[in-house]
Amino acid sequence: MSGIKLSIRVWDAPVRLFHWLLVALVVALYVSQFLDLMWLHYRLGEATLSLLIFRLLWGFFGSETARFATFLASPRAALAHLAGFRRGIGAGGVGHNPAGGWMVVFLLLLLFAQALSGLFARADPHSAGPLNHFLSKPASDLVSAFHAWNFDVLLAAIIVHLLAIIAYAMIRRENLLRPMISGKKRLPAATRAPRLGSSLLALALYLLSALLVAAIVTVWR
Structure with a gap:
């Protein structure tokens, strides 16, 4: 009986939509910058920031597996998980594993830093973020340099994240x-299904996040 596994829903629709929309936005942000479509780049950056604010709120008020208090383990637990990686110790958790939880937080912090600095950064003499006018030129140059440097760090973190996915699979x-596509995971039959949050609440939190970003860039532009 202990070997029986069931398909249990562990990721809600809001988390999955957030994940894949964020992937699409990061790719679109890179392409728009590469093609020098900065007007589009700034709009995509604002959309990204609204998604990130939503995920922050969902991390406190959303589904059990989405909450930071649930999936963020101690650093010692994360290191122990990595130490037992090849032996399969800690496999089959309901949500994020201890190391994966910290990777999620690290990626979110980098993305927040990228989106917020983008509001103030200047790409060239004729193109700048909506809040760049609040900064002096030295401050603008510093934020713009950080925006470029942070993107390289973010890209490296994304590559590590993808390599981890491949390593877990192989x-x-x-x-x-x-x-993260289906929302379901095969887990032992005795596993308690996590409590999932309301999609209506998720929609309300996202609309609040989008309105907040729109207000910031509209009122202070």
């Missing part, structure tokens, strides 16, 4: 992508 035979 070494531990754990598919981390499928649950």
Whole structure:
């Protein structure tokens, strides 16, 4: 009986939509900057910031597996998980594993830093973020340099994240992508299904986040 596994929903629709929309936005942000479509780049950056604010709120008021208090383990637990990686210790958790939880927070911090600095950064003499006019030229140059440097750090973190997904698939035979698509994960039958938040609440929190960003860039532009 202990070996029986069931398909249990662990990721709600808001978390999955956030994840894949964020992936699409990061790619679009890179392409728009590469093609020098800065007007589009700034709008995409504002959309990204609204998503990030939503995820921050959902991390406190959303589904059990989405809450920071649930998936953020101690650093010692994260290191122990990594130490037992090849032996499969700690496999089959309901949500993020201890190391994955910290990676999520690290990526969110980098993305927040990128989106917020983008509001103040200047790409060239004719193109700047909506709040760049609040800064002196030295401050603008400093923020713009940070924006460029932080993107390189973010890109490196994304590559590590992708390599981790590949490593889990090849070494531990754990598919981390499928649950983020379907929302379901095969877990022991005795596993308690996590409590999932209301989609209506998620929509309300996202609308609040989008209105906040729109107000900031409209009123202070």
